[in-house]
Amino acid sequence: MDDIRTESIESRRLLAFFAIAFSFTWFFWLPRPLSQMGLIPVSPLTELGFIGAFGPLVAAILVTVAYEGGTGVRALLLRAVDARFAKRWWLAVLILMPAVVLAALLLATLTDGAVPASPVQNEVWMVIPIFFSVLFLSGPFEEEFGWRGYALPRLQARYSALVSSIILGFFWAIWHIPQFFTTPTGMFYKTPVLTFIPTVVAATVLFTWVYNNTNGSLLAMLLLHTTFNLSMYVSAVLDTSLGYVYVLGVFVVAAVVVTVVAGPRELRQQSKDTSR
Numbered sequence: 001m002d003d004i005r006t007e008s009i010e011s012r013r014l015l016a017f018f019a020i021a022f023s024f025t026w027f028f029w030l031p032r033p034l035s036q037m038g039l040i041p042v043s044p045l046t047e048l049g050f051i052g053a054f055g056p057l058v059a060a061i062l063v064t065v066a067y068e069g070g071t072g073v074r075a076l077l078l079r080a081v082d083a084r085f086a087k088r089w090w091l092a093v094l095i096l097m098p099a100v101v102l103a104a105l106l107l108a109t110l111t112d113g114a115v116p117a118s119p120v121q122n123e124v125w126m127v128i129p130i131f132f133s134v135l136f137l138s139g140p141f142e143e144e145f146g147w148r149g150y151a152l153p154r155l156q157a158r159y160s161a162l163v164s165s166i167i168l169g170f171f172w173a174i175w176h177i178p179q180f181f182t183t184p185t186g187m188f189y190k191t192p193v194l195t196f197i198p199t200v201v202a203a204t205v206l207f208t209w210v211y212n213n214t215n216g217s218l219l220a221m222l223l224l225h226t227t228f229n230l231s232m233y234v235s236a237v238l239d240t241s242l243g244y245v246y247v248l249g250v251f252v253v254a255a256v257v258v259t260v261v262a263g264p265r266e267l268r269q270q271s272k273d274t275s276r
Contacts (some may be wrong), residue, residue, distance in 0.1 A: 001010075010158070014151060017059045017063045017151060021059035021060075024054070024059065025056075025178075026055075028050075030044045031049075033182045049182070052178075055142075056148055057142050058141045058174075059146050062077055076145060080144075081219055083217065084218055085213070091213050092224075093210060093227070094227060095227075100251060102231070104246040105236075105237040105240075113238070117236065120234055131196045135222065141222065145218065146172075148207065148211055151168055152208065162205065162264035163264075165207070169200050169203070173197040176200075177193065187232060188238070190238050190244070195244050196244075199248045202251035203228065203255075205255035205259060205267070206254060209258045212266060213269055232247075
């Protein structure tokens, strides 16, 4: 009975987290596309869409405060500076996403016959300030405390790592849906939504693999998310005619390889070494 009751409580917490994350985000994201379609009048709210990105962070903090108090919030936030994992996993944190995106770019280049111009090709030094801009203003900081900080460990308490990744990846993907109807269209939203969703699900498998092998470090997740977004932007792979197809294909292949090698139940390497 205690186990059933605990599962029920955790289910309610997860539902509360997703409900708050979606409600907060879509409250700020929907007015702009709806006003552009002429369905609602333009208002100051249509210019506040940037606030919506903080939905997962807000949801994680509110639900944690409600059930665990300030101590729980402090523990959640401190995970963002947790580097207590094996040094070799820094390679995955910093190189995995650029490598996957580069593979997609090379395939897209073979099809198009030309490499698309990178936004920073004449000012490579700009990668550094863009990195920090992406980290704090373009997804990682606003999202990772929620997706991997709050939701993923609770999903994995009930399901295998692979199933948890598929569930979380699906919610992560559809959370972005309002952005596909907003103009001007952002980088990721140039892709068809039907390929965007499986791409995000496949990417989530890779995120979970790194998460489980870095002892649940949110620092690792923040940096992995940053290198993901930054690589997509710098490579301009989505500016190629079939870039979104190759991005989907390469991420799916990478997710399958990781699942086969690490095992779908835990997506964790056998070595338990956590030396620094």
